[in-house]
Amino acid sequence: MEEKNSRNSKKGEKVTKFASKLSQLRKERGISQKKASEDLGISQALLSHYEKGIRECGLDFVVRCSEYYGVTTDYLLGASESRNGLDIDGLVDDGELSVTTLLQATKYMLNLLPTGNDESVLRYVYDYYILSIYRCATTMAKTGSLPKELFKIDYSLGRELASAAIAMEDAKFVFIEDKSRTGTDLSKRTVLHSVIEKAEELILKTFTPEGLE
Secondary structure: OHHHHHHHHHHHHHHHHHHHHHHHHHHHHOOOHHHHHHHHOOOHHHHHHHHHOOOOOOHHHHHHHHHHHOOOHHHHOOOOOOOOOOOOOOOEOOOOOOHHHHHHHHHHHHHOOOOOOOHHHHHHHHHHHHHHHHHHHHHHHHOOOOOHHHOOOOHHHHHHHHHHHHHHHHHHHOOOOOOHHHOOOOOOOEHHHHHHHHHHHHHHHHHOHHHHO
């Protein structure tokens, strides 16, 4: 009897988590229940029941919602806090700026991305990362760490063009609404805090009078 009650309790918890995530994602995207229900192929009343946890949906609907909102089914069901499947467990500040720290900070940032409610942000981040990695690769080629045969464009020219393209992306990005004052709560210290601190130290050291000496 106790085992049955435990199973029912866990099942109810999953339904509650799914309902909460479903409502949260719709509101993040800024669409009505009517619009979401039409896109998902169900009635508004049924979607309302799902969002309130009154009704339990089938696995096919979970998958449909996952594709619609651009998140994993694990996130929808409350089994993971990662929206995109990246492993962000243990991404706490380690006090060091290692390659591993940079990788973890990148994962953390990508996991904070909106889930399809602002395509301009997603496009910007995608393009910016590609150009930044490419620019780094051209620098590595110049030092002999990567073969120049990797590049169709001369790597020295490619480096300058990538820098110009990044500047263009930044110029386009200024038109995206500034929501920095209402962003994600990052009160808990993570690797991202460490990376930002180190980057700002480097910027100040490079461009302040003391750093130019």
